[in-house]
Amino acid sequence: MLLTPEYIFRSIESITPAFLRDHGITALVLDVDNTLTGDGSQVLDPSVQAWLDTMRAAGISLTIVSNNTARRVRPFADRVGLAWVPLAAKPLPVGLAVARRRLKVPRRQMAMVGDQIFTDRLAAGLYGIPCLYTMPRGGDHQRGVRFKRRFEPRWIRRYYEKGGTLYE
Template sequence: MLLTPEYIFKNVEAITPEFLRQKGICALVLDVDNTLTGDGSQQLEDSVSAWLDTMRAAGVSLTIVSNNTAKRVRPFAERIGLAWVPLACKPLPVGLMVARRRLGVKKNQMAMVGDQIYTDRLAAGLFGIRCLYVMPRTPHDKSRGVKLKRKFEPPFIRKYYKKGGTLYE
């Protein structure tokens, strides 16, 4: 189903180069808010910075795809040295199409990493790529729309575990 996660990770730091290699993934499309950093934050935790370094060292291509504006995404992305696509229109796969073209990979070689089922997971499903769903970094969402969508996510998380899914930590 398009909304049930394929994989659930405690956070981005739990995604390893070994896991990606096993799945044939060499490129990651990254969400920002509550995935790489807290909602609306420009701060990057040291553990996430180290994770980005590990991914780069392993040869994993990385780019940001966010529904936020360039004003929000640009300073964050430039500070951490990543290309970025703002106003991605997730769950529509428009931003993922742009990212795939820029990354120069096939769909089966890339995955979306994000914390929202109704944007990140759905966009990945509609585009035909895997989604590495991560638990939100913080329990607080500033957007009313995100708060509302979060209320409808638990049944899909439960379905993942009911089907034998595991939490990657």
């Protein structure tokens, strides 16, 4: 199913290099709002910075792919030292294709990390890569996101009904 997550993590910090290695993943495409930081925030939690450092030390390639504008993404990406793709048009897989070319990895070694079923998970599914779905870091400020969140529990429930587990 395009909308049912393959994996659900409590937070981005729950994703480990061992998990990625076990699944043949060498590159991660990261969402920003409610995945790396709170919605609209430019502040990175120390635990997320430590996670980024751990991923880099493990040789995992990282880049940001966001539906936000360069004005929102650039300062954050520059602060954390990541390449970025703004205006990614998720759920269309255009931004993921740009990221893959920049990362120079085969699709089978790449995964999307994000907190939204109807953007991140769907984009990953349409592009043919797994989505490492994370529980949102905080509240949503955009009305459209709040509206879509009302429909996400159905797909999360299906994940658990199929025997899925919460990675913590």
